Amino acid sequence: MKILNCIIIDDEPLARKGLLSYCNDISFLNVVGVCKNALQANDVLHKQTVDLIFLDINMPILTGLDWLKSLASSPLVVMTTAYPQYALESFSYEVIDYLVKPISFERFLQAANKAYRLAKTTEDEQVFFVKSDKSLKKIKIDEVLFVEAMQNYVKIVTTSETVITHSTLKQLHENLPDQLFVQTHKSYLVAKSHISEIVGNQILIGTHKIPISVRLKKDVLQKILHS
Structure with missing residues (x-):
């Protein structure tokens, strides 16, 4: 139960x-x-x-x-x-x-x-809810590609849509399974399963290019390689 x-x-x-x-x-x-x-x-x-x-x-x-x-x-x-x-x-x-x-x-x-x-x-x-346009939006965790912080808001990019919610990256990270996501930059959180390629200091997910900060690169690579 x-x-x-x-x-x-x-x-x-x-x-x-x-x-x-x-x-x-x-x-x-x-x-x-x-x-x-x-x-x-x-x-x-x-x-x-x-x-x-x-x-x-x-x-x-x-x-x-x-x-x-x-x-x-x-x-x-x-x-x-x-x-x-x-x-x-x-x-x-x-x-x-x-x-x-x-x-x-x-x-x-x-x-x-x-x-x-x-x-x-x-x-x-495996879903979570965020507030968007005065309603609660249901988002499937396995459809999230990455999350981008934008001042007092975050942008959640999924396989089918982009959702904007009033939050911080830290708050949203706490609602997502740590083993499925990796923070690549102070403004980005990435779903490991959707990563198609890593080129230099960038992660490629489809047509999206997500930066990897120099400070976090070693930790990011370790988490991705051992996922």
């Missing part, structure tokens, strides 16, 4: 306690963080692998939706809120379910089961 690491984000102590109790009763949910605001949750995301977020909307400092908008990519998200009027906006950010308080265990279990099915599908397909 796949275990989903999840975090609970709610500013109300009783709500956090209730959601934690529900999670503890579901065998495939493993709570790795219980947070009273989005900033605490942000710290958890940087330290833990998180598959699922139970997210309240109306919180101090930063609302749940504003925090969700700030993430370059996010785990599966289930909204848990007392405000039904935000449902339409929430679903525009590809949340998988919207639970209105008070939340029954039956309704919570339904959302958890949906998350489990989606997580299994994602795992089997």
Whole structure:
């Protein structure tokens, strides 16, 4: 059975306690963080692998939706809120379910089961999601050719399209299997399986030419030769 690491984000102590109790009763949910605001949750995301977020909307400092908008990519998200009027906006950010308080265990279990099915599908397909044009874009890992950093954005070039997302190369690298990708330059991350040739300080992938920095060349060649 796949275990989903999840975090609970709610500013109300009783709500956090209730959601934690529900999670503890579901065998495939493993709570790795219980947070009273989005900033605490942000710290958890940087330290833990998180598959699922139970997210309240109306919180101090930063609302749940504003925090969700700030993430370059996010785990599966289930909204848990007392405000039904935000449902339409929430679903525009590809949340998988919207639970209105008070939340029954039956309704919570339904959302958890949906998350489990989606997580299994994602795992089997080897995909990840990034925000692009106010929606979440699904990208198959084996179709990624390379990633290029462009100031506050990155460009993901795949076999079929180019996707621009607000992120850093470091953040995106953390979402990709390290054994499949190699950083060739401070601005480039390359899929090893799509490399067709290395000429001097350049990697060729089809018609694309990706630079190899002098500082990283030895490490790049070692990773490619021993992949």
